[in-house]
Amino acid sequence: MIRNNLGVIKRKVVAYFKYRNNKLIFFHFPSSKDSNVLRLDNDITFHTINSNTEYESLCKKFSIPINKNYKRRFESNAVFAVLVNKVDYVSYGWLVTNLIGFPIDEINVAINIPTDTYVLFDFFTNTTYRNRKYYQLLLNNIINSLKLFELVIYVLVDNLPSEKAITKSGFESIGISKFNSIDFVRFLNERNVKIEHSKIKSRI
Numbered sequence: 001m002i003r004n005n006l007g008v009i010k011r012k013v014v015a016y017f018k019y020r021n022n023k024l025i026f027f028h029f030p031s032s033k034d035s036n037v038l039r040l041d042n043d044i045t046f047h048t049i050n051s052n053t054e055y056e057s058l059c060k061k062f063s064i065p066i067n068k069n070y071k072r073r074f075e076s077n078a079v080f081a082v083l084v085n086k087v088d089y090v091s092y093g094w095l096v097t098n099l100i101g102f103p104i105d106e107i108n109v110a111i112n113i114p115t116d117t118y119v120l121f122d123f124f125t126n127t128t129y130r131n132r133k134y135y136q137l138l139l140n141n142i143i144n145s146l147k148l149f150e151l152v153i154y155v156l157v158d159n160l161p162s163e164k165a166i167t168k169s170g171f172e173s174i175g176i177s178k179f180n181s182i183d184f185v186r187f188l189n190e191r192n193v194k195i196e197h198s199k200i201k202s203r204i
Contacts, residue, residue, distance in 0.1 A: 019105070019106055019107065019108060019179055020179045021179070022106045022107055022156060022178065022179055023107075023156070023157045023176050023177070023178045024104070024106055024107055024154045024155065024156060024157065024176065024177055024178075024184075025154060025155055025156075025157055025163060025173055025175075025176050026152065026153075026154045026173070026174050026175060026176075026177065026184040026187065026188070027152070027153050027154065027155075027166050027167070027171035027172060027173055027174065028150065028151070028152055028171065028172050028174050028188060028191055028193060029143055029150070029151040029152075029153075029169075029170055029171045029172070030150060030172075030191065031116070031147065031148055031149055031150050031151075033170065035140065035143045035144055035147070035170055036140065036170065037140070037144060038136070038137050038140045038141075040083075040137065040141075041085075043085045043086050044083055044084070044085055044090060044134075044137075045083070045084055045085075046081070046082075046083055046138070046141040046145075047081070047082050047083075047084065048079050048080070048081050048145065049079065049080040049081075049082070050074060050078075050079050050080070051074060052070065052071055052074055055070055055074070055080055058080075058082065058084075062082075062084045062087070062088055062089040063088060063089065064082065064089045064092065065124075067094075067122070069203070069204055072203060072204050073094060073096070073204045076096060076099050076202060076204045077096055077097055077098050077099055078094050078095065078096040078099075078204060079094070079095050079096070080092065080093075080094055081093055081094070081095060081138065081141070081142050082138075083134055083137065083138050083141070088126065088128070089126055090125070090126055090129045090134045090138075091123070091124070091125040091126065091129065091134045091135050091137070091138045092123070092124055092138070093120060093121065093122055093123035093124070093138065093142075094120070094121050094122045094123075095118045095119065095120045095121070095142065095146075096113060096118065096119055096121070096204070097113055097114075097115060097116075097117060097118045097119075097149070098113060098114065098115045099112070099113045099202060099204075100112050100198060100200055100202065101198045101200035101201045101202040102119060102198075102202060102204070103201045103202060103203070103204070104154065106154075106156065107177055107178060107179050107180065107181060108179055108180050109177070109180065109181070109182055109197070110197070110198040110199070110200060110201040110202070111185065111195050111196065111197060111198050112195065112196040112197075112198045113195060114194045114195065116148075116149055116150060116194075117149060117150040117151070117152060117193055117194070117195060118146055118149050118150070118151050118152070119152045119153070120139075120142065120151060120152065120153040121153070121154075123135065123138070123162070130161075131161075133165070135161075135162065135165040136165040136168050136169050139153075139165065139166065139169035139171075140169050140170075143169065143170065150191075150192075150193045151171070152188065152193065152195070153166055153171060154184075157176060174187040174188065174191065175187045182197045185197050
């Protein structure tokens with residue numbers, strides 16, 4: 001029992017010193033907002049995946065790095081969104097709805113996500129295809145596939161290329177939150193996004 005408690009304390013201390021200087025910018029795309037439609041290149045296709053089997057098959061076919069938590073994510077209502085060409089992955093990310101205790105580890109905060117809202121997270125663009133607006137294209141396809149939902153995304157304040165792609169996709173900046181800060185929850189609530197701070201933290 002004592003050993004377990006010490007382990008928890010140690011993890012919290014390590015997280016504090018690792019992330020205490022982190023600041024995240026939060027963005028919102030309202031369900032009522034019209035979106036632009038960007039055309040896919042001829043050899044680019046957009047996919048959304050919500051099962052282990054589909055994910056494993058797609059990762060194998062397009063050499064996508066497999067996320068170690070993918071099974072837990074799909075069990076938690078998460079969706080994998082990806083752009084691929086004929087032979088390779090281009091850009092991907094995750095989105096989740098209807099979840100108690102979604103962890104925003106960068107600032108050590110957890111939130112409850114309602115059924116009318118998706119939170120977008122863990123995006124990555126293949127280094128071969130960076131600086132060609134594919135991240136923006138991926139976000140645009142996600143926005144247009146979820147027109148009836150409130151969308152929330154966040155990024156570290158020093159990640160300027162991602163911030164640029166997010167704003168060009170139509171997301172609106174709502175503010176910055178630092179370690180252990182939940183100001184963004186109030187900002188979102190003021191925009192009628194019913195996210196709540198959570199004392200529970202899920203593992204996804």
